[in-house]
Amino acid sequence: MATSVRAERGGTPPPPAPPSPPASRGRRRRSGPGGWRSTLYRWDVKAIPYVFITPFFLTFAAFGLFPLIYTGWLSLNRVELGGTPEWKGLENYTDLATSEFFWNALLNTFTIGVISTVPQLLMALGLAHLLNYKLRGRGFFRVAILAPYATSIAAATLVFAQLFNTDYGMINGVLDWVGIGPIDWKNSKWPAQIAISVIVTWRWTGYNALIYLAAMQAVPQDLYEAASLDGASRWRQFISVTIPSIRPTIFFTIIVSTIGATQLFGEPMLFGGSVGISGGSGHQFQTLSLLMYEKGWITGALGSASAIAWVMLALLLLIGGIQALVSRRNRKKLGD
Secondary structure: OHHHHHHHOOOOOOOOOOOOOOHHHHHHHHOOHHHHHHHHHHHHHHHHHHHHHHHHHHHHHHHHHHHHHHHHHHOOEEOEOOOOOEEOOOHHHHHHHOOHHHHHHHHHHHHHHHHHHHHHHHHHHHHHHHHOOOOOOHHHHHHHOOHHHHOOHHHHHHHHHHHOOOOOOHHHHHHHHOOOOOOOOOOOHHHHHHHHHHHHHHHHHHHHHHHHHHHHHOOOHHHHHHHHHOOOOHHHHHHHHHHHHOHHHHHHHHHHHHHHHHOOOHHHHHHHHHHOOOOOOOOOOOOHHHHHHHHHHHOOEHHHHHHHHHHHHHHHHHHHHHHHHHHHHHHHHHHO
């Protein structure tokens, strides 16, 4: 009606509306260069992180996951060096359960771990407590206590093997000077285990001391000042303030030292010399790692060696599970 009125008055009619573009043209526009760029950008953002972490997973699969699975498969077979695997199921594990050599190695691993871990961590706590105070040459002492950790296992063990030599070792010389007869450090069970524990303690005390020192320096000084105002001595501050504050770190070092003791190999092997693989003439200091090596590469029983490796893995998983349970319990206590 407005058009007719405008025509009667002499006006020009409005131009017709432009036709709407077909649906195919809209799709073509969305899939043009700009659309491809946005699609490639989205794929780039999503895929590039996986590309960056792919080398790690490939390396882990090749050198970690595949050997683990293959060792588990070998533990279910009877395998000799150069021979064909023969399926035996759980026979290798049942043989270990009835083997006196396995239980002897397990007991030796436990005893050496205890007599090396406990003194090691106690001395590390004491050294860290001393270094936590202002001392002259504190930086020098921090570097000096880490020097044993930087020493190779072979060099340290060979030196201590000479020190504990039964005939001309300095340790027996000092014991003879104070009136104690010579001790056969290699052929007796407890002396041999104590000597190996001394090597382990010497190498790892400084390392744990620096870990404790880092944890102690994170303790708020207000706690020490409050304890000092209450009349607490340095020993009381150490027991009531330092130890509770670094308890998670102490528990961490206990777990790590226990795992290291379970895998103990180099020190007893080099300390024993020609009979180091068997853990001495009477297997008096043979650990699980030494027994696994002897089974696999001396006697050639790869199936039994693989079974021992999986038993060690089960022990490490058990230790890790205990750590997780204790950590969760501590978090619950802190939350309450």
